[in-house]
Amino acid sequence: MVAPARKIEEATALARLAPHNVEAERQLLGAMLMNNETFFRVSDFLEAAHFFIEQHRGIYEKIGQLIRAGKVASPITLKTFYPADYQIAEMPITQYLLRLASEATTIINAEDYGRIIHDLAVRRNLIRIGEDMVNIAFDAPIDMPPRAQIEDAERRLFELAETGRYEGGFHTFSDALRDAIDMAAAAYQRDGNLSGISTGLSDLDRQMGGLQRSDLVILAARPAMGKTSLVTNIAYNVAAAYEAVEQPDGTMKTVNGGIVGFFSLEMSSEQLATRILAEQAEISSSDIRRGSIDENQFAKLAAVAQQMQTLPLYIDHTGGISIAQLAARARRLKRQRGLDVLIVDYLQLLSGSSKSASNGRVQEITEITTGLKALAKELNVPIVALSQLSRQVENRDDKRPQLADLRESGSIEQDADVVMFIYRDEYYMQAKKPKEGTEEFFKWQAEMEAVAGVAEVIIGKQRHGPTGTVQLAFEAQFTRFGNLAREDYLPARME
Secondary structure, three states: OOHHHHHHHHHHHHHOOOOOOOHHHHHHHHHHOOOHHHHHOOOOOOHHHOOOOHHHHHHHHHHHHHHHOOOOOOOHHHHHHOOOOOOOOOOOHHHHHHHHHHHOOHHHHHHHHHHHHHHHHHHHHHHHHHHHHHHHHHHHOOOHHHHHHHHHHHHHHHHHHHOOOOOOOOOOOHHHHHHHHHHHHHHOOOOOHOEEEEEEEHHHHHHHHOOOOOOEEEEOOOOOOHHHHHHHHHHHHHHHHHHEEOOOOOOOOEEOOOOOOOOOOOOHHHHHHHHHHHHOOOOOOHHHOOOOOHHHHHHHHHHHHHHHHHOOOEEEEOOEEEHHHHHHHHHHOOOOOHEEEEEEEEEEOOOOHHHHHHHOOOHHHHHHHHHHHHHHHOOOOOOEEEEEHEEEEHHHHOOOOOOHEOHHHHHHHHHHOEEEEEOOHHHHHHOOOOOOOOHHHHHHHHHHHHOOOEEEEEEEEEEEOOOOEEEEEHHHHEEEEOOOOHHHHHOOOOO
């Protein structure tokens, strides 16, 4: 009988040591009973579960129910919702409620007391998560590898960080105005005069103003149009242009380019690195893989690889991860290395929670796009997510994509700030090649020359700017996009 008694004593000791402040709880509840306006000062971040004393949770809940119903919450009105013989701390409920009112703090201090109660509850939950981590690590189930436990702990910690946050609320218009002026000043000083991060493609930047912070950008196309090529080009351009200055507090502030996180759910990091290497060295990636390169080309590869060693470009090639895992890893990257642009290749390879998955793929995609948009706002970085298009594009004469062609288009179109499509007429023209020497062949050849090496980026939706089409150069052998030489940019011809 000694061991169980000791366990009870240990549990009691833990309960006593758990962070809490009963006096703060009493004074805050008393303030609410004396002045119901106090409730609205804390109700946006304080929940009943944050109170340490169980009976205080019940009182807070009942106060909230009465006030939300438009009724007065006072010791007299509240006691009617308890049995006549109900007691708290060996006191009749009426006496206890009157005592709370007599010990009340002023409404001025109410928010501070609420934050104390909230923060102590967070600390108790941290203790609980820590204890669970220790217990699971000691007695881990066979089907739960350490990585799964880490992901679960990160998920629980993030949920704890997000629930009851009290940094939000309304901001004055003067604060918003100041932020807008700061953004305009930064755009004026930045290379290219862009409000966002430059993609390295000037015509695209001109249409979009660069990649805007907290935006969810969807880039969609049919297979073989060059989705991955375009985002790898952008990722390289952003990382290569990275410049930062040290702040007075020792942190680094990005002034040009940025630190890039790349979730490659389809290709391995080695395949992605080979593709970027091929693009920058101007050597076919298939030749690199087959070893069909000469000594000069290999020397060029080595030189380009040397230049790319210090690029702030981080790749995660784990396949089949969930939106929650992606968010946890992105937060970790931002905390440890910094983060300015996040790329996801591609959206349909992510999974949602088991609950959303059981409700169908459309519901799961909705959870993923909503999660990506929320993550973009939380981390204050642009997220570029690739997406597939439905096959209905192939059934039309004009195969230029439209918003309706997005798979599960409702949620993707709704949550995205920008939706872009890639279209290459050259790809479809190749399939129509007629017999050589015929009149149709010469006509086809003339049309083919006009579209060869040209890609269209169609901006189908943009919250902050115009829609329209941007033409880019596309070098198929290097899978590289670039700025298209335009007539009005060419030097004057000498006659």
